[in-house]
Amino acid sequence: xNKNCNxxxxxxxxxxxxxxxxxxxxxxxxxxxxxxxxxxxxDPRVRYLTGDFFEDSSIDVLTEGxxxxxxxxxxxxxxxSNAMYMRGYTRDFVQTIKLxxxxxxxxxxxxxxxxxxxxxxxYPGRPFDESDPLRPINHYGSVKLCVETAMRAFNEQQGTCFxxxxxxxxxxxxxxxxxxxxxxxxxxxxxxxxxxxEIWGDGSVVRDYIYIEDVCKAMEALLHYEGDMHTFNISTxxxxxxxxxxxxxxxxxxxxxxxxxxTRSVDVKCSIxxxxxxxxxxxxxxxxxxQGIRDYLTYLKML
Ligand SMILES: NC(=O)c1ccc[n+]([C@@H]2O[C@H](COP(=O)([O-])OP(=O)(O)OC[C@H]3O[C@@H](n4cnc5c(N)ncnc54)[C@H](O)[C@@H]3O)[C@@H](O)[C@H]2O)c1
Numbered sequence: 001x002n003k004n005c006n007x008x009x010x011x012x013x014x015x016x017x018x019x020x021x022x023x024x025x026x027x028x029x030x031x032x033x034x035x036x037x038x039x040x041x042x043d044p045r046v047r048y049l050t051g052d053f054f055e056d057s058s059i060d061v062l063t064e065g066x067x068x069x070x071x072x073x074x075x076x077x078x079x080x081s082n083a084m085y086m087r088g089y090t091r092d093f094v095q096t097i098k099l100x101x102x103x104x105x106x107x108x109x110x111x112x113x114x115x116x117x118x119x120x121x122x123y124p125g126r127p128f129d130e131s132d133p134l135r136p137i138n139h140y141g142s143v144k145l146c147v148e149t150a151m152r153a154f155n156e157q158q159g160t161c162f163x164x165x166x167x168x169x170x171x172x173x174x175x176x177x178x179x180x181x182x183x184x185x186x187x188x189x190x191x192x193x194x195x196x197x198e199i200w201g202d203g204s205v206v207r208d209y210i211y212i213e214d215v216c217k218a219m220e221a222l223l224h225y226e227g228d229m230h231t232f233n234i235s236t237x238x239x240x241x242x243x244x245x246x247x248x249x250x251x252x253x254x255x256x257x258x259x260x261x262x263t264r265s266v267d268v269k270c271s272i273x274x275x276x277x278x279x280x281x282x283x284x285x286x287x288x289x290x291q292g293i294r295d296y297l298t299y300l301k302m303l
Pocket of ligand 1: 072
């Protein structure tokens with residue numbers, strides 16, 4: 001795969017998709033975005049296609065002439081997937097299988113954005129490895145697992161080249177915590193708008209936060225990966241609690257007004273994912289959390 005290749009980002013106007021489309025355009029790829037909504041500002045280097053992934057005719061439109069499809073779309077998240085699980089299984093999962101079926105004919109590669117924070121399930125007391133058992137405790141993680149399982153069968157039986165990136169907790173420019181995920185963005189916006197910051201539980205929940213540009217770097221490198229692995233954690237391998245994040249912001253001169261609420265059953269207490277395989281395959285070394293928060297605040301002109 002060279003930089004002349006055509007990359008289609010499904011859901012390319014979302015948080016991760018927009019960062020990827022900018023990053024890959026900067027790197028010289030021909031980027032096309034398929035999304036149900038238009039971006040606030042169009043990038044002249046990107047070709048935008050507007051449509052609904054759940055209309056079957058879209059599958060041809062978004063695969064036509066593309067070397068790689070990056071699947072960056074989910075209509076459910078960990079917080080709402082208990083209420084919306086039928087949407088996850090009957091729409092996201094089924095339509096993704098239709099896309100896989102189409103790719104058995106076009107032979108395009110595909111990278112699916114999975115979730116390290118939910119696909120493994122309860123924390124075994126050490127960072128998750130790609131070979132660990134997968135026992136999601138919520139439907140969002142379960143739908144991701146269904147897709148990953150199908151990907152494996154397609155790769156084995158139809159000879160496709162589908163990869164899964166299990167991203168931990170990305171943060172940075174373009175995130176909107178109001179969509180249901182993004183603790184660091186929630187802290188930033190609560191400070192900016194002088195609103196209370198809701199934390200479910202006592203702030204001891206530990207996550208592996210990764211700066212969005214580091215996610216993009218790793219995914220760009222994986223476009224060229226020719227090895228045997230099909231699944232990668234995209235992570236820092238370092239866990240940080242919400243209370244520690246609040247302290248980091250205080251160190252940078254920003255105090256959040258925290259409102260502690262009851263714990264949510266959909267959240268595992270701790271989630272950290274090893275990144276040895278990502279580093280070996282991509283060479284990407286992630287920035288430390290304090291640097292990433294500084295970078296995000298600098299982007300927002302708060303520093
Ligand atoms: N953000 C995270 O913390 C995180 C972590 C791990 C994995 N992921 C996964 O990465 C992917 C992207 O996440 P995100 O945070 O960028 O999501 P997002 O909600 O910001 O973006 C999703 C995009 O999909 C588009 N979309 C929704 N329905 C559509 C439809 N029917 N047809 C066409 N486009 C449609 C939306 O308009 C949006 O632009 C998802 O699969 C998500 O599960 C996200």
